[in-house]
Structure formats: C-alpha cells, structure tokens
C-alpha cells in the first residue's frame with residue numbers, strides 16, 4: 210500500500226515519517242508538504258492529513274504532535290506500539306537522564322507513559338537498563354582524555370542474508386587480509402601518540418569486532434594483537450573482547466592465541482540453533498559447530514562468553530525460538546544479546562533474493578517465498594525470561610530502523626560479566642578510537658557535541674584510501 214502523509218508545512222517530517230512507518234512497516238510511506246504540486250499528484254492508497262499549529266517550544270510541539278498522530282494511527286490500524294511514540298535508537302537515554310536528576314522510578318514511569326505512551330513493560334525494561342548502566346559505569350573515570358579502542362576485521366566465512374556490516378567473504382577476499390592488517394597498523398600509527406613519559410596509552414576498553422575477527426588465521430590474529438600491544442597498553446585496559454562470532458571460524462589454536470594476549474571476553478554467536486534457518490540465512494555452519502566452539506572456548510579457560518541470538522529470522526516463530534533458548538539454557542553463557550531482526554535496505558535480504566538466485570549464490574528461491582519474518586511481544590518476552598532465569602540482568606539496549614515488531618535489541622549479562630564497550634559506544638562519555646574499514650570514530654569536543662568520522666566501509670576503498678584523510682560523517 211502507498212501511504213502519503215500530507216503535512217500543513219515542512220516541519221517534523223522525519224519524526225512523522227518514523228511514526229507512520231512504525232504503524233505501516235510493510236508499506237511505502239511518504240511525507241510531503243501541502244501545496245507541493247508534484248508530490249500531491251502522485252497516486253496513493255491512503256492519505257493522512259497532519260497540521261502543525263504554531264509553537265514556542267520545539268520539543269513540546271514535537272511530543273504533542275506525535276501523541277496526537279499516534280492516537281489517530283492506533284484508531285486506524287488497531288495497533289499499539291511497544292515503545293509508543295519513541296522512535297529514537299536509545300530510549301534508555303530518557304530514564305538515564307531522569308535518574309541523574311534524582312527522579313524516582315515512579316516519576317520516570319509516569320513521564321514515559323504520559324509523554325511517550327510507552328507500554329509499562331518497555332518502561333520497566335528501560336528503567337532497569339538505565340539503573341544497571343549507572344551501576345556499571347559508577348566509579349570509572351571518563352572524560353575527554355580517556356578513550357576506548359575498537360579494531361574492525363572486515364572478513365567473514367560467508368555473508369549472512371541480513372548483513373549490512375562492513376565485511377567480505379573470506380573465500381574471495383581473504384587474500385587481502387595481510388594487506389588489510391598492514392593498512393590498519395598504518396592507520397593506528399597515524400593516530401596514536403605515546404604518553405609524554407613514553408608509555409603506551411591505556412584504553413578503558415578494547416574490542417575487536419567485524420565481520421568475524423576469527424575469520425583471520427591464528428598467525429594473523431597473533432600479529433594483529435601483538436602489533437596493537439606495541440601501540441596500546443591492552444593489559445591495563447578494564448576489558449578485552451574479541452567478537453569471535455561465527456562458530457565455524459573458531460579453532461583451539463585461535464582461542465589459544467587470544468588467551469595468550471589476555472583476551473578475556475569472546476562471543477560465540479549461534480543466532481539460532483535451528484539448522485533449517487541457519488541454511489536459509491546463509492550462515493553456512495551447523496548448530497553442532499556452535500556447541501563445539503563453545504565447548505572449546507570453555508576448555509581453553511574462557512570465563513566470559515557472550516552469545517547473540519536473533520528473533521524474527523525467516524520462517525521462525527515461537528516454537529523455533531523456544532528450541533534455541535532451550536539450547537542456550539543448557540550452555541549457560543555469561544551474557545546473551547537478544548536482537549530483533551532489522552531488515553535494512555542494503556542487506557542481501559532486501560536487495561532481492563532473486564538476484565542471488567540468478568548469480569547462482571542460492572539454489573532455490575522457492576524456499577524463501579512466503580516466509581514470515583515474525584517477532585512479537587511473546588517471543589521477545591520468552592527470550593528475556595530465559596536470560597533472567599540464567600541470572601542475567603539487562604544492561605544495554607538500542608533500537609534500529611525497521612526492527613521486526615517495533616521492538617529492540619537488549620544485552621543481558623551475569624553481574625560482573627557485562628561488556629563496558631557495549632555501553633560506551635552509545636554514550637558520550639569518552640573518545641572511541643576506532644580503526645579499520647567502516648570504523649566509526651568519536652571524539653569528545655570540550656563543551657560541544659562529539660565529533661564523528663567514519664572510514665570507508667568497503668574493503669577495497671579502505672585499502673585504496675588508507676593514506677588519504679578520512680571523510681567527515683554527519
């Protein structure tokens with residue numbers, strides 16, 4: 210269906226679009242100003258009229274406009290959105306700010322319910338995350354002079370259907386891995402200065418993400434860590450994580466390399482334990498690989514292992530998710546990150562499976578046709594209950610555009626096993642010094658907004674442009 214939103218004047222377009230899209234996730238939504246003859250002429254199945262009265266406070270006007278529009282959309286569709294009118298990526302920012310102002314849980318809940326129409330369940334979750342985040346960060350000194358260190362490894366054993374990260378398949382691009390590492394070291398050299406007394410800078414937290422860092426060979430991983438240690442004092446950081454990720458890339462030898470460099474937290478990500486789904490989404494590994502990689506990591510002495518799962522994968526409903534959760538219950542990871550599938554425009558999923566079929570990368574399109582991508586309150590609740598039954602608490606949360614069910618991603622962890630970096634990338638507490646393809650750097654400017662820069666996402670472009678100045682990203 211083509212949904213048009215005709216607005217009295219050109220204002221609040223982004224907010225209006227996000228809210229209407231949340232009610233009509235599978236439809237084409239466009240927002241235009243009344244009087245724009247070209248846009249008015251386009252054919253539409255539904256037109257929603259919105260007027261914007263004069264205002265003195267932009268924030269109050271926006272909140273009120275969204276509440277009024279929400280009420281109409283709810284009446285038209287019969288739907289309620291779990292997060293009400295909140296469409297930003299960090300709804301926990303609101304309870305965090307109010308907690309800092311000394312507000313009670315009840316006051317925060319009343320504000321989130323009255324102003325944003327969020328559901329009691331999501332309000333409780335947001336407050337709980339904000340409280341845990343506060344506890345975890347308390348006593349850690351942050352400021353313009355502190356930083357966390359992130360390295361990006363843009364290689365994976367194969368590309369998952371829903372992926373939009375900066376990554377390339379190892380079989381085609383693995384030959385560039387050594388050149389990539391060299392480029393990464395040069396980038397680090399350009400942007401790293403020793404401390405005045407000659408010591409290496411100490412990051413608050415250290416994180417290697419991707420892609421799949423363990424797609425590199427054991428010797429490449431060893432080199433990556435050894436070269437980073439020459440430039441940064443990783444042993445003095447509060448935590449060191451490697452997002453191993455894909456179970457099929459994890460070997461005993463690689464785990465030993467990570468251990469020998471003091472890596473104390475890794476991820477072994479099943480996403481689902483349902484083999485049929487794994488095959489459909491192009492993970493090219495088995496559920497058995499996950500059990501094996503997890504067992505190896507425990508044998509090699511890893512005491513902080515995270516697992517990621519995704520809800521809303523093709524063809525999965527509550528039964529399949531329940532099987533995955535049952536397997537997680539048995540494994541007892543130290544943390545569990547529950548994602549809701551976000552189908553982004555750039556992913557293979559949206560760029561059409563049919564293209565993949567003609568290119569020969571999938572064999573049979575019919576297995577994808579008619580599949581539902583379904584996430585819902587009961588499914589996500591079941592996942593959260595599993596995490597809490599395992600003794601975990603929610604400690605970070607974010608939302609993305611086009612998330613199935615209008616839900617969220619939430620990180621749970623046993624007390625003391627949280628990943629500081631996961632919180633710090635969303636906060637504006639310190640610099641994020643990030644290196645590699647697609648790496649997003651954030652620097653705190655005194656008294657101002659953080660300055661951000663992003664590296665080229667594409668591997669070859671990153672390699673070609675490694676010595677050029679990076680482009681500002683707004």
Ligand code: SF4
Nearest residue numbers: 365368369372374420
């Ligand atoms: S493992 Fe992660 S980074 Fe790699 S292709 Fe899959 S979703 Fe993308």
